[in-house]
Amino acid sequence: MSELGMPVGETATRLGLTVRTLHHWDEIGLASPAARSSVGYRLYTDDDLERLRRIVVYRELGLDLDAIRQVLDEPGSDVAAQLRVQRAQLSRRIAQLRELDADLGRMIDAQERGILLSDEEQRAAFGPGWDPRWPAEARATYGGSPQWQQYAERSAARSPEDWAAVTATMAAFDAELGAAVDAGAIPGDARANALVERHRDVFSQYFPLTRQMQVHLGRMYAGDERFAAHYDAVRPGLAVWLRDAIDASARAHGIDPDTAAWE
Known part of the structure; x- marks a missing residue:
């Protein structure tokens, strides 16, 4: 200098x-x-x-x-007044950052756990037949997929009451399936096709479901003993009926169920 x-x-x-x-x-x-x-x-x-x-x-x-x-x-x-204004703005920003931090924490937990409920809350929301180990099993199988990410993003924002509402919607749909079978609906007819569309809409509470993905789900419902037991408890043979209804709808939309890809 x-x-x-x-x-x-x-x-x-x-x-x-x-x-x-x-x-x-x-x-x-x-x-x-x-x-x-x-x-x-x-x-x-x-x-x-x-x-x-x-x-x-x-x-x-x-x-x-x-x-x-x-x-x-x-x-x-008035320097103090200027600083008070700045401090108030900073306080609001800190509050926003704390909310963001909490949201990020929930998102991380949801990506890792799937459902942000205790075992007791899960049983209360999903029924006594629910096994709290199932979300971990699902993550082990699907954790790297876009669908798991979408599922976790929705899960992060859901309360026990929200999950109970999702369960109620699924139960109501199961009742619709049972009523259709009782009324003599067969895979491929108008009522069955409408229920296949309804299934895609209801299931999309978890993640968006394409017709090709729906084919895979239908076959899992019939082939996995846990899913088959669930649907067959609604009506005997319902798991196979739903699979066949989904396959028939897929064919009507130009999709070969035997070669449908998960996409």
Whole structure:
């Protein structure tokens, strides 16, 4: 630093700023170097440096440049009032960040666990036949799939009451299936096809379901003893009926059930 002052580059380094920032502050008249060297270079005096230090402090506190100018240049400016406004804004931002942190925590848990309910809450929502180990089994099988991610995203936002409502919707649909079988509906007829569409709509509470995916589910319902037992408890043979109804609907939409891909 010369006797007259400090050049721009050295000033920027000392204050942890960029030369571009100092030039901008100079251009808008917020902080301009008051001295010049013998060859015409602009230099920051001790008073200039003190002003720059104060600008840096207030900027780090979140004040914008206009507010900083008011604090530094307007006589009688209420600095405490300016800082109170900034503190109130910061408090709101902290509250928002805490909410975001909680949401992220739930999303992480949902990706890892599937359902964010205790074992007791799961049994209350899904019925006494529910096994709380099933979500972990599902994650082990499907955890890397887009459908698991979609399922987890929805799960993260669901309360025990929300899950109970999902269960009630599924139970009502099961009753519709049973009533259709009792009424003599057969796979491929209008009533069965309407129920296949209804199944896709109801199941999409978990994740969006394409017709190809639906074929895979239908075959799992008939082939997995746990799913088959569930549907056959509604009506004997219902698991196979639903599989056949889904296959018939798929064929009507140009899909070969035997070669349908999970997509």
